[in-house]
Amino acid sequence: MIRESTLNAALLILLLAVPLAALLLDEPFIITLATRAVIFAIAGVGLNLALGFGGLVSLGHAAFFGIGGYAMGILAYHAQTFTPIMEWPFVIQGTKAMPVIWLTAVVASAIAALGIGVLSLRTTGIYFIMITLAFGQMLFFFTISWPAYGGEDGLSIYVRNGFAGLNTMDPITFFAICYGLLLAVLWLVSRIARSPFGLALGAARQNEARIQAVGQRPFTLYLVAFTISGAITGLAGALFADLNRFVSPTMFSWQTSGEIMVFVILGGVGRVFGPVAGAAMFIFLEHVLGGLSEFWHIYLGAILLGIVLFARGGLIGLVSGREVADD
């Protein structure tokens, strides 16, 4: 067995080594695949905060992924068409500056997560799953019927957004930006997980009555976790839209929520680096199995079943051998 910290470090090194090797071999497609893995990992790390640490099975995280994507799409679209987003009561212009787009995506997703959380966290179990799914689908159908931003066809952004002094159209540069953000998000979530808040969140997941008896309000713990989780997933959405230079209602679909959940389960629920392993494995399987058969999802499903049945600690647990205590 390998220590989990060693495994985590190896994972980060591997994720960095693959695109660097692809750069040397002049394989830009591989760099794009690695960038997708990194962005999906960010989305998974976000969901893992709610699902893994708080036990909140959200099937609506595509809502935040999509909000992040559309935050990027709307700002960039208005910047490229030189039209203001709004003129009254004050003028808001579009922008192609990545940091501003990220900030907008994070704030918009956090506000949405706060609103959705306030309503959905009054329910538990299957009702929570259904209500989060319903919010995601509501936004999906809203964007389909939103002609100002492409409706069902989505919205194309011709040139990738900019980051001070960098050529973001260069695949390895954009990968480096996403990788840097993944490191920042991993650092943030590992700090949260070890903080009194994160520990109380884990305790609330285990027993709500018990955590109340020591002065903690489970609803507040869950709501804060859900909001931060949504904000991180929103950031991933903005990056994903920038990678593809395209946003569409698909980002809000329940399949997107399901895929983000697959990254978490595949890698290891409740492990900070679990979604990184899960997203990397997902992209690898998509690429390898997708080359063998167009029905590659069947094989992915079989692997997922195996993980759920025989390796509840996910890929990280399988290799490092330590299961996360449940109760």
Add this chain to the structure above:
Amino acid sequence: MSLLSLRNVTAFYGPSQALFDVSLSLEAGQVLALMGRNGMGKSTTVKVICRLLPNAQGQVAFDGRDLSGLPAFRVARLGIGLVPEGRRCFTNLTVYENLIAVARPGEWTFAKVVELFPALQERRDQNAASLSGGEQQMLAIGRALMTNPRLLILDEATEGLAPVIRQQIWAAIARLKQETGMAILVIDKSLSELGTIADSAVILEKGRSAWSGPFRDLTPELTDRYLGV
């Protein structure tokens, strides 16, 4: 004014009435022993105090404030620390994490808790699930202290423990009384140990307050009649 007072409290589990007009009061700095045979309503009374079970009638007041309608976490924040029956530590967390997760500002810190229970320092990074029963009990008491309560409630804190561990727990409780002046409500069956720390006692019989008064006034007739000892 009493720190804690219950007046004519009734409570139900579904349709079954568990408490009938229970009354008691506890002054600041005092230790009250809540006694009775199994199933007489001691733990139910504690649940009502901590608002883990609502009272149907009567009044529960802490420091002059009516606790009716307050959620359990607000009651805990007012200064009531509960050591529940069966320890109930967070088994997915380590000793240190169990304590830090619930910490509230005040004199009780991790350092002070491990000074009271040195065994917890040795087990600092162990999962709570891997601790012995006695260590889990120490952790449960430490966790309640980390909320910096003004009233500590110990529900069967020494039940099922080895005699040497029970002595350590009783010594710690006595130290809490002497050094901190914390009010303590303790449920236990060990009359001899209770006698060394309790100032007053309330005996429950079939969910009713059957007797209350200074602990020293407990006669063998009373303990024989209500406690069967």
